Amino acid sequence: MRRTILFVALVAACALALAQADKDAKSKPAEKKTEHKATSTGNSAVKDAVMDAEKKLREATLKNDADAVPQFLASDYHSISAVDGQAHTKDDVVNNLKQGNLKYQSIDVSNEDVQVFEKDLAIAHGVADVKLTLNGKDGSGKYHFSRTWLKRNGKWQAVWFQSTKMP
Numbered sequence: 516m517r518r519t520i521l522f523v524a525l526v527a528a529c530a531l532a533l534a535q536a537d538k539d540a541k542s543k544p545a546e547k548k549t550e551h552k553a554t555s556t557g558n559s560a561v562k563d564a565v566m567d568a569e570k571k572l573r574e575a576t577l578k579n580d581a582d583a584v585p586q587f588l589a590s591d592y593h594s595i596s597a598v599d600g601q602a603h604t605k606d607d608v609v610n611n612l613k614q615g616n617l618k619y620q621s622i623d624v625s626n627e628d629v630q631v632f633e634k635d636l637a638i639a640h641g642v643a644d645v646k647l648t649l650n651g652k653d654g655s656g657k658y659h660f661s662r663t664w665l666k667r668n669g670k671w672q673a674v675w676f677q678s679t680k681m682p
Contacts, residue, residue, distance in 0.1 A: 566639070580612070581613040588673050591605075597677075624641050637664050642660070643660050644656075
């Protein structure tokens with residue numbers, strides 16, 4: 516009998532504690548969450564600068580200009596290419612251009628946009644229909660791409676690139 520009374524008292528205490536906790540949770544104001552929204556219409560100067568950098572990088576790449584391309588790639592640049600499935604650094608990209616291992620015949624971009632996150636951080640993305648060879652193998656096709664740009668010391672540089680081949 517004592518056990519039953521003790522058990523009932525314990526269950527009642529737990530029920531009261533849960534009810535009080537629920538009441539406290541409902542009466543507390545909701546915490547504000549910081550949200551980091553991207554906007555493609557936000558800072559038009561940033562968007563224009565990144566679009567210009569994308570265009571100039573594309574033009575230098577099409578010319579296989581191993582002297583011009585490095586100015587657009589940060590020293591800590593990293594990419595994952597859908598052409599060969601490999602990770603590449605800035606040096607890899609520049610050396611492939613210098614040695615003639617990477618040759619672009621055309622890069623036609625559509626649906627290009629820039630998402631601005633901060634005054635010094637943006638992501639360019641779109642679809643690229645390319646004709647290229649890498650190490651003598653045809654890598655032509657249509658790719659979704661995204662490139663992350665950071666503004667460092669007053670200069671926009673790509674720090675990350677990834678492409679995905681479209682079926």
